[in-house]
Amino acid sequence: MANAAAAAHGKTLAAWSEAEIVEAFTRFEAQDPEPKGELDHTDAYTLLVAVVLSAQATDAGVNKATKGLFAAASTPAAMVALGEEGVARHIRTLGLYRNKAKNVVELSRLLLERHTGIVPEDREALEALPGVGRKTANVVLNIAFGAPTIAVDTHLFRIANRTGLAPGATPLAVELGLEARIPDRFKLHAHHWLILHGRYICKAAKPACGRCIIADLCRWPDKQF
Missing domain, CATH: 1.10.340.30 (Hypothetical protein; domain 2)
Structure with missing residues (x-):
């Protein structure tokens, strides 16, 4: 978890401000206005x-x-x-x-x-x-x-904890934390943005911090550029 990682460096992560959260999701939206899931289906x-x-x-x-x-x-x-x-x-x-x-x-x-x-x-x-x-x-x-639900998979769970966006010990805790913090206008696409970000940028083993569009907002102590 994010705070556990931070503790290893002798500090506790500061919470994201409302303005920082808006800024992060504004960037995600600008980069990919209509994100889609990657599972093939027809209905x-x-x-x-x-x-x-x-x-x-x-x-x-x-x-x-x-x-x-x-x-x-x-x-x-x-x-x-x-x-x-x-x-x-x-x-x-x-x-x-x-x-x-x-x-x-x-x-x-x-x-x-x-x-x-x-x-x-x-x-x-x-x-x-x-x-x-x-x-x-x-x-x-x-x-x-089209419900504004947030599905927490392993990628989203990792990002929420690693970045300090919504730390939580369980997927449900992360889900509820994100629901409480993400502005309503971003909620429909929020989980897609975060899952895709975790799949292709903020990967578990080798995160591409140099290509991350929210790196300056991220609280992860081990981020590298």
Whole structure:
């Protein structure tokens, strides 16, 4: 965490001011006004399935697997008909593929049983589906339904702690911290900006501080230029 890293250097990170947060997200917005997620999908259902499959997998790996899967089954009814073995054949390159196949088929069955085959626009209903946690629900609500949710993945968790933007010991603590601090006008795209920043710039092992557009605002003691 950010303050843990700072403690190793004998200091505690100062909190970002409101003006600094606005400045950071203004820069993100100027650089990429309409950021997009990198999982291939055509509707809320295929997005939901792709996000469930993305656990402990890269978006590129998921996209390779879902190309064939969605060609074979792109609706809840078709996925149930395909069955666990059929789904597993398409996603065997992904980690935990058998458990993921089971979850995808069962969530598809429950969508038909509980929601007439339509992905619900409700976090509680989404989280009641197999394989769907808070992060997955937030991604679907944000991308499919335009809700200003913040989905905290490993990249966003790292950035929030490393930079001092919203330190937290758990993903939920980081999510709530970001929701409290990020101005409403930036919230729709906030998690996309931060996730992409963590994926390509503020990487875990070799962060590219010299190319970071918020380096002057960042509190990380080990940043390098």
